Amino acid sequence: MNMIRTALVAGVVAVTASMTFSSANAAGDAPHAPEHHWSFSGLFGTYDRAALRRGFEVYNGVCAGCHSLRLVAYRNLMDIGFTEAEVKAIAADVDVPAEPNEEGEIEDRPGIPADKFKSPFANENAARASNGGALPPDLSLIIKARLNGSNYVNGLLTGYTDAPAGEEVPEGMYYNANFSGHLIAMAPPLSDEGVDYADKTKATVKQQAEDVVTFLTWAAQPELEERKRMGIKVILFLLLMTGLLYVLKRRIWADVH
Numbered sequence: 001m002n003m004i005r006t007a008l009v010a011g012v013v014a015v016t017a018s019m020t021f022s023s024a025n026a027a028g029d030a031p032h033a034p035e036h037h038w039s040f041s042g043l044f045g046t047y048d049r050a051a052l053r054r055g056f057e058v059y060n061g062v063c064a065g066c067h068s069l070r071l072v073a074y075r076n077l078m079d080i081g082f083t084e085a086e087v088k089a090i091a092a093d094v095d096v097p098a099e100p101n102e103e104g105e106i107e108d109r110p111g112i113p114a115d116k117f118k119s120p121f122a123n124e125n126a127a128r129a130s131n132g133g134a135l136p137p138d139l140s141l142i143i144k145a146r147l148n149g150s151n152y153v154n155g156l157l158t159g160y161t162d163a164p165a166g167e168e169v170p171e172g173m174y175y176n177a178n179f180s181g182h183l184i185a186m187a188p189p190l191s192d193e194g195v196d197y198a199d200k201t202k203a204t205v206k207q208q209a210e211d212v213v214t215f216l217t218w219a220a221q222p223e224l225e226e227r228k229r230m231g232i233k234v235i236l237f238l239l240l241m242t243g244l245l246y247v248l249k250r251r252i253w254a255d256v257h
């Protein structure tokens, strides 16, 4: 009996300790991403279509110079409101390697809607060589790959500041208040009026960050709206079912006093 009690106490202590330590670890010294209100958050949230469109313009005009988006195809843009003609034009704007011709040579051809977004670099080594040794990660799933992803990337894009007095920033590194360790090899990618929005929205850094994060969240979770719609339907169904069962129960037990 005593042995069992000792074993139980030891177990509880071990579990509590591991929970305490792992949560301390998870918090780490990484800065906490600033909260932001998103069109797509909450039970009824949906992607703001205008923000998605502008976000694509930011990705295409700025981020695509260094970051690939390998899991997204040009035709996926039709899901967020681009017309077929627009998608054809966007795809045709890039050159992609064609199938080998009769001599076995690979030439370029204009992109088509079924092509995946073209990567800016031929391979990882080329990407590192152009970025002082640092690798710009593929952005297709970055929102899922980082804790609290949308807020995190938004914080990162708007977190560039001067380093505190006395802090050394090495050559090729930049100070960012919201990056773990504060030193990042990505130069501040956004600047006011850095893109010309087709809808004439004023392109502040804050606006561009919000738009491109909306776009990248869609890229990582294109099924988000469908998932929420389904969730609401399930809840409605369960409520209806509960009501029906309640009425049924009243009927069945009506004569029992």
Ligand code: HEC
Binding pocket: 058, 059, 062, 063, 064, 065, 066, 067, 131, 134, 135, 136, 137, 142, 146, 153, 156, 157, 183, 184, 185, 186, 187, 189, 190, 212
């Ligand atoms: C000139 C090249 C360049 C451009 C343009 C650029 N990036 Fe980066 N980015 C990098 C490099 C290099 C890294 C890796 C930094 C490091 O590891 O220190 C990086 C890292 C990142 C990361 C990962 C940070 C992390 O937590 O590891 C995100 C997210 C990101 N960039 C988003 C963007 C977005 C969004 C844009 C467009 C608005 C953009 N980048 C434009 C070069 C670039």
